[in-house]
Amino acid sequence: MYAFNYHKPATVAEAATLAGKHADGKLLAGGMTLLPTMKQRLASPSDIIDLSKLGDLRGIEVKDGVVTIKALTRHVTVANSAEVKKAIPALAELAGMIGDPAVRNRGTIGGSVANNDPAADYPAACLALGATIHTNKRSIPADDFFVGLFETALGEGEIITSISFPVPDKANYQKFRNPASRYAIVGVFVAKKGADVSVAVTGAGDSGVFRQKDFEAALKSNFSAAALDGKSQSAAGLNSDIHADAEYRAHLIGVMAKRAVAAAK
Ligand SMILES: Cc1cc2nc3c(=O)[nH]c(=O)nc-3n(C[C@H](O)[C@H](O)[C@H](O)COP(=O)(O)OP(=O)(O)OC[C@H]3O[C@@H](n4cnc5c(N)ncnc54)[C@H](O)[C@@H]3O)c2cc1C
Secondary structure, eight states, X not given: OOOOEEEOOSSHHHHHHHHHHOTTOEEESSOTTHHHHHHTTSOXXXXXXXXXXOGGGOOEEEETTEEEEETTOBHHHHHHOHHHHHHOHHHHHHHHTSXXXXXXXXXXXXXXXXXXXXXXXXXXXXXXHTOEEEESXXXXXXXXXXXXXXXXXXXXXXXXXXXXEXXXXXXXXEEEEOTTTOOEEEEEEEEEETTEEEEEEESSBTTSOEEOHHHHHHHHHOOSGGGGTTOOOOSTTBOOOSSOOHHHHHHHHHHHHHHHHHHOO
């Protein structure tokens, strides 16, 4: 690891000022992604701005049909939250599928969404549920937030403060995981709200998470696994790696989408 300056601000405003002042600095949340990349010398931030003192950025609220999860809330907290389990059981289940207990005990929803790993789970929930990502500067709809591989609409030093998820009528997340890393080889989140259906796919796209609009159209007229019979995902634009080639991932997207529709509640 290279040397860096360490800061522990007491307020979001102070963190934002530090982030603005140190263009090569990095915000630190759970550290589950940032610290390994620093240890491997793949990242060498000049300054680390540790958010851990910002108690305002922790907690979950369910109000007026919206679940709002503050950015520093850990995966384990979401997985175990009685409020989330009641309002959006699929979201609690998703959080419980992230990594292993050590990762879930440190990793945060804000860090996961800001990192936008192409195999991360939360981005699929954000897209399918029509979430809004709130920052210290603005509110960004999920459809505009995830820009590409490890890329988001966040500006330099912009801090995610919370994420709000409208409660759907039904939803489910199905993950075909890498048995070693536990990241998604393919993950499909399906959500139904009124006449609207969203299907978001993670782990597969070469530009990261995406919506499967053909599946959405089929499910809007008939929300059943059978509605996806004969529908297929093209392998074009999907990742191939040692774990799964693009054709296999395309096949898995169809399988996981059907399972998610059948299990949606
Ligand atoms: C072994 C292992 C297995 C894993 N398996 C999975 C998995 O199955 N599914 C999955 O989804 N993830 C998985 N992860 C990743 C995990 O979910 C991390 O928690 C997540 O990627 C990053 O969250 P963090 O809080 O640790 O962020 P950090 O590592 O602290 O930060 C990550 C990035 O986000 C930025 N950032 C952090 N917080 C904010 C904020 N509030 N506003 C703006 N920017 C911010 C940081 O500057 C940094 O660039 C795994 C990680 C490991 C190490």
